[in-house]
Amino acid sequence: MCPYSFYDEDAVMIIRSWLFVPGDSERKLEKARDNPADALILDLEDSVSDDRQELARQMVRDYLIDRKDRSRQQLWVRINPLDTDLSLPDLAAIMPGAPDGICLPKVYSAEDVNTLANYLSALEAREGLELGSTKILVVATETAASILSFHTYLEGVTDRMTAITWGAEDLSAALGASDNMHPTSGGYDDPYLLAKSLCLAAARAVDVQPVGVVYVNYKDVDGLESDCFNDRKSGFIGKIAIHPAQSAIINKTFTPSEDEIAYANKVVAVFEENPGLGVVGLDGKMLDMPHLKQARNVLSVATEIAERGKL
Numbered sequence: 001m002c003p004y005s006f007y008d009e010d011a012v013m014i015i016r017s018w019l020f021v022p023g024d025s026e027r028k029l030e031k032a033r034d035n036p037a038d039a040l041i042l043d044l045e046d047s048v049s050d051d052r053q054e055l056a057r058q059m060v061r062d063y064l065i066d067r068k069d070r071s072r073q074q075l076w077v078r079i080n081p082l083d084t085d086l087s088l089p090d091l092a093a094i095m096p097g098a099p100d101g102i103c104l105p106k107v108y109s110a111e112d113v114n115t116l117a118n119y120l121s122a123l124e125a126r127e128g129l130e131l132g133s134t135k136i137l138v139v140a141t142e143t144a145a146s147i148l149s150f151h152t153y154l155e156g157v158t159d160r161m162t163a164i165t166w167g168a169e170d171l172s173a174a175l176g177a178s179d180n181m182h183p184t185s186g187g188y189d190d191p192y193l194l195a196k197s198l199c200l201a202a203a204r205a206v207d208v209q210p211v212g213v214v215y216v217n218y219k220d221v222d223g224l225e226s227d228c229f230n231d232r233k234s235g236f237i238g239k240i241a242i243h244p245a246q247s248a249i250i251n252k253t254f255t256p257s258e259d260e261i262a263y264a265n266k267v268v269a270v271f272e273e274n275p276g277l278g279v280v281g282l283d284g285k286m287l288d289m290p291h292l293k294q295a296r297n298v299l300s301v302a303t304e305i306a307e308r309g310k311l
Contacts, residue, residue, distance in 0.1 A: 013308075014209065014301060015039045015074065015163070017250040018137070019241040022047035023077075024056035029063055037247040038238070039074040041103050041137075044090050045081070053086060057093035064097020072308065074100040076137060081106035082115060095123040101135035101162070106142045106170065109149035110157040113138055117158035137163040137211070140202070141195035142170035150202045157206060165211035165240055166199035168192045200235055212236040218243035228253035256302040264302075267295035 019037035021028050023044045032040050042063065048056045064075055077099045080086035083106070091102070104116055113136060120134045138161055140146055153164075168188060172180035175191060182189045188196070196213070203210035212231035215224045228239055228250055239250045256264070270282050271292050279288045 013038070013074065014237060014304060015211075016238045016254040016305075017241050017247040018076070018165075018211065018238065019244065019247050020047070020078070020214075022056075023060040024048050024052045026059065029059065031244065033067070033073075035073075035244050035247050036251055037073060037241060037244075038251070039076055039100070041076045041078050041240075042099075043078045044086075044094075045078050045105055053080075053089075057090060061094050061097045064094060064099055068098075070100055076101040076103050078103035078105060082112050083108075088119070091119055091123055095120075095127050095129070095134075098127065098129055099134060101137055103137045103139065105139045105167075107138050107140055108143055108145045110152035110155065113153075113161050114156075114158050117160045120160065132160060134160065135162045136160045137165065139167050140164050140199050141166040141168075142174065144171075144174045147171075147191070147195055147198065150198045153202045153206050161206075161208055163209040163211050163238075164199055164203045166195050166213050168195070168213060169216075171195060204235065209238065210236045212239035214240045214242045215246065216242065218246060221245075221249065224249050225253060255305055256298050260298055261302050264295035264298040267291055268299065 015038040017037040018039045018041050019032065019035055020041050020043050021032045023029075023042045024047075029042070042060045044053065044056050044060065060077060064077075067075060075097075077090070077094050079090040079094075079102055082104070102116065102120065104113060107113065116136060120136075121131060123129075124131055124134060136158070140150070153161075168180045171192065172178075177189075177191070180189055180192050181187065187193075200210045212228065215227045217223055224246055231239060232254055238254055239246075241247050241250055266282060267287060270280050270287070271277070274280050279286055281287070
């Protein structure tokens with residue numbers, strides 16, 4: 001049964017696939033319009049060279065302004081890190097386009113997220129946008145300090161933060177590692193598994209969407225599908241894509257199957273047939289309230305996706 005547990009009728013849209021798109025590539029921006037990704041992350045950071053920053057800002061702003069209908073596909077922007085001189089010009093340039101959210105890289109603690117929230121409040125006021133309408137996706141593990149500061153999210157973080165993901169590539173550089181993979185297991189080495197676990201736990205603790213990390217070998221379709229399944233089984237919802245072909249696979253893996261939906265309906269039905277009981281039997285298994293909550297979450301996710309015309 002699907003391990004979905006992040007759903008609230010008042011919450012923002014659940015995003016299965018987040019596709020990075022270079023902000024200075026007209027060709028890739030145009031192709032992304034038809035990509036099945038639930039959200040595009042228009043990138044002003046790693047994929048844009050220093051001498052093309054201003055051009056990228058203008059292109060991203062124009063793209064946002066041109067695409068006001070976000071009902072099928074949200075538009076987010078990854079800005080440069082807050083500790084650079086590029087982040088505020090990024091924000092000032094793109095906010096006239098009313099992005100759905102900002103992807104914040106190289107975070108040190110929740111203090112950075114709250115600082116960004118303050119900037120967004122000022123810029124929303126300047127642009128006449130609804131206060132709080134611009135959400136935040138945090139890339140929470142790209143600095144060494146970030147691994148030691150997850151507790152700060154529990155101490156108070158802006159409700160603009162609706163999703164957290166982690167990263168292994170920049171973290172390995174920050175830790176001085178030559179590689180982030182374990183030499184014998186073939187999977188991530190211990191520091192990066194710790195980062196993944198802390199990211200998931202923090203996301204669940206503050207009730208935001210935990211998002212799986214990128215799968216860098218974009219030609220390995222089977223590997224991507226397996227990685228998505230493992231993320232979903234662990235408790236993540238959705239995944240970052242670095243290649244357009246990855247979006248459809250991510251969507252499929254993070255969408256409840258017909259069998260999962262049918263089983264969830266059976267779970268809900270058996271509890272409704274036995275009102276007042278906290279434990280019921282179904283198919284030889286004893287089920288209690290967590291199973292009912294899980295079943296309802298599966299059905300809620302499936303309903304939301306169906307309403308977006310993606311089943």
